[in-house]
Amino acid sequence: MRDTLSVVTVVxxxxMVGVEFAVAVFVNPILDRLPEDGGIGARSDGARVLGRVMPFWYVGSVxxxxxxxxxxWGDAGAAAVTAGVALLVASVVMSLLVLVPINARVATWSREGAPADWKQQVGRWDRFHYVRVAVIVLAFALFAVALARA
Structure with a gap:
């Protein structure tokens, strides 16, 4: 049971880390380079789609x-697992306090209906998202270490 749970958790x-990393490093920068604010609609759609899926993924991971x-508990690697869970909880709290409010606004935008400061808003989201990605990458690394020790 424990072996299955640990492997499923790591997978x-x-x-989740792969999706969030891809959004941060590839998807959003590509959308931001589209001409004539073409990325607004795509970011808005991404905010709606991922905004529905990611809460379940984050909470499920926790x-x-x-x-x-x-x-x-008490076995080799338990401290790493516990630290990884604490980091995931921190990422959920950070998401709820900072990222979700911005994401909720972005989800309502269209190319014709984005606010004048939309670039600043998505830039702020991106900066906090980079921090969140770093946190969940560290959590994943701790889980991988714990799995290797099991």
Missing amino acids: VVGM VLGGGWAAVA
């Missing part, structure tokens, strides 16, 4: 990590 968190930490 789920790893895929639950899986918490379950793994509980069943591995």
Whole structure:
């Protein structure tokens, strides 16, 4: 049971990290280079789609990590799992306090209806998103270390 839980957790968190990394490093920079504010509609659509999916993915990752930490308590790697879960919880809190409010605004935009400061708003989202990506990458690394120790 513990082995299955640890592998599923690493896979789920790893895929989440991959998606968030791709958004930060590839997708949003490409959208920002589209001519004539062409990225507004794509960012808005991405905010709506990922805004529906990612909360379940983040919370699911925390639950899986918490379950793994509980069943591995006292074993080798349990401290790494616990630290990874704490980082995921921090990423959820950061998301709720900073990223979700911006994302909710972006989700309502269209090319014709974006506010004048839309570039500043998505720039702020991007900067906080880079921090969140770093946090979840570290959580993933801790989970991978714990899995290797199991």
